[in-house]
Amino acid sequence: MSNLHRYRLFVSHAWRYSERYERMINFLDASPRFIYANHSVPEDRAFDRMSVAELKEQLREQIRPVEVVIIIGGMYVAHSDWIQFEIDYAELLGKPILGIRPRGAQVMPAAVTQAADEIVNWNTDSIVNAIRRLA
Template sequence: MPSLKTYDLFISHAWTYNDEYYKMVNMLKQTPLFTWRNYSVPEHDPLKAKTDAQLYAALQNQIRPVNAVIVLAGMYAAYRKWIEAEIEIAKSYKKPIIGVKPWGNALVPKIVQDSAKTVVGWNTASIVEAIRKYSL
């Protein structure tokens, strides 16, 4: 069997919404025949930044090497500033953005709709299919 591509992914999230982030991580880890590396910034391994400018630069370093950026659209309203920054950084590096709607949400923020290659529901098969289709 040929070796599978390993996808380098950045999952946009907020620490106060760790449940959604860890559910996403676990979904991807449990997907058969899918290999990936996590370039996200989990709470247990924060970036070393003291100012907004330092945080922005550190996020650039995290996003620069990835194949795709996944935006968990349900957190947008509360964390608009940094999610918009991550989207801006992804776009500056021409990284594909995949929006993921949380369970029960019909609405997706306009910036996510306008920036994403696709917006999928909270479904492992849909998310993995989008990653495979749109990743660099």
Template sequence: MSFNSRSSSNRRSEYRLFISHSWEYSDEYNRMVELLRDYPNFSFRNYSVPKVDEIDADTEEELEQALREDQIKPATVVIILGGMYVAHSKWIKKETILAEIESKPILGVTPRGNEQMPNFVEDHADQIVGWQGKSVVEGIRDLAD
């Protein structure tokens, strides 16, 4: 028996995820969380902050620091939802750069029904997958394990 090969029994019991999103487009974020929750034999902790739990920060610097320390740093994988709004969201770009600074693998997810990804996501993602539960979960496992 080889101890070098990874089997499903060697996988993490829980994945720590940060799902980057824009509160203006929170439907995609909510659908992604639901997709992951519904996936069989997959457990995760979500370090993202939904709009209802906004971070208490008075300045952009405080917000950036809280994002880095409390959400991105503890995550195993950062997921960037590749809707075209990414091109217009400075915070999604900042979160992506923070993930790179913290050496976190980045999984880009192509929006449901789209084949195009924003160039920014293509340039920064370690892996890009389609919007299907199996693809997303396998991408997370590939990058985290």
């Protein structure tokens, strides 16, 4: 039996756009011979009643152990402060950043383009192959 690598991932997301996050997780779950640990906190375990400082520390704890930080470009514009915090922290730790171009989008936010080690289109094979290259 082959020994598959288990990738540790953080998928940046915003609850207003949880359907994109869920689709991303479904892509990863459906990929054959791809095992990963999701270090992102899903909506049903969101941090209620936390101060900004506490929330930032929780995000740091989620990002610290991962091999790749995934940023879905379409979420950046509406949630740039939090996503920029995640990008900045990933860069501080030297974590590779994978930018995902939203389906049908021609343009990615400049902050994501500048930070990303690689940008791929919204499809399972592109995403999984990029994670394997970056990890």
